Amino acid sequence: MSITITPLTDPDYRPFSRRIAWVASGPGDHPLGTAYLRLNSKPTQQHLAELEIAVHPAERRQGVGTGLLAAAVRGARENEATTVLADAAAGSPGDHFLAVRGFTVGLELVYTRLSLAEIDSAVLRDVLARPYTGYRLTSWVGPPPDELLESFTHARAAMNDAPTGDISYGPESWDVERTKYVADVVAQRGDHLETVAAVDPAGDVVAFTELVVPGDRTGDAQHYGTAVLSGHRGHGLARWVKAEQVRQTMVRHPDLAGLLTDTAATNHAMRQVNTDLGYQEIHRIHRHHLSLTST
Secondary structure, three states, X not given: OOOEEXXXXXXXXXXXXXXXXXXXXXXXXXXXXXXXXXXXXXOOOOOEEEEEEEEOHHHOOOOHHHHHHHHHHHHXXXXXXXXXXXXXXXXXXXXXXXXXXXXXXEEEXXXXXXXXXHOOHHHHHHHHHOOOOOOEEEEEEOOOOHHHHHHHHHHHHHHXXXXXXXXXXXXXXXXXHHHHHHHHHHHHOOOEXXXXXXXXXXXXXXXXXXXXXXXXXXXXXXEEEEEEOXXXXXXXXXXXXXXXXXXXXXXXXOOEEEEEEEEEOOOHHHHHHHHHHOOEEEEEEXXXXXXXXOX
């Protein structure tokens, strides 16, 4: 079958990235598949390009995906990216497709879900009743309050030492404008960004967990991030803030079904926190990477 790969104009521009795209078509311009490549413009992550390829099941094994991949790799090179990332469900056809085309699994992500109908209330009460001497909890919806904006932004740096497997992401750089921007984006699409944080005696945020609740407050909510600054680890703060968020969610959003999160398979501490609170594994994703400096 004759396959044509056509570049597209993609309007999906964001402050820290842009996307280029291709469509594969067969005879009569019949669409067969697409590829999207997100180019990172963050100063510390310009080497990264994130790839998504989709081929209609009926059109697979005919070279469509291979043609789209070749176009995307050329696009990454032309834009001076040196690493292409692509996700696939562990053991899926996409997982195999990437593996035989030179990609390597650099990180395994474990996706888990907490069913709010099956919460163990005794476990939740126990976590929340423990003493956390010197710390207090606070929470907000949307951007942080002005008095916590800078320390919360600083606390985001705690995510930089989370396990990333064999993938070199580079450090995430945050400032207060980016912190406010994230909250604005969630609000603009009609969802709710809810944060629970632990504050130290100086009044600074030292641990936090974020949850994005769907606009209609039904279905599943998605955790965005949970982190504890290195000097405050070992006190159970991650478990504390997540337990409080679960408690608040059950009160504020009684029609929600569950909470979703993903964690690196090697992040044993956070996985244990999730397990202790009742999160159950639903699937795993392999994050593949392809080095363009050696291909």
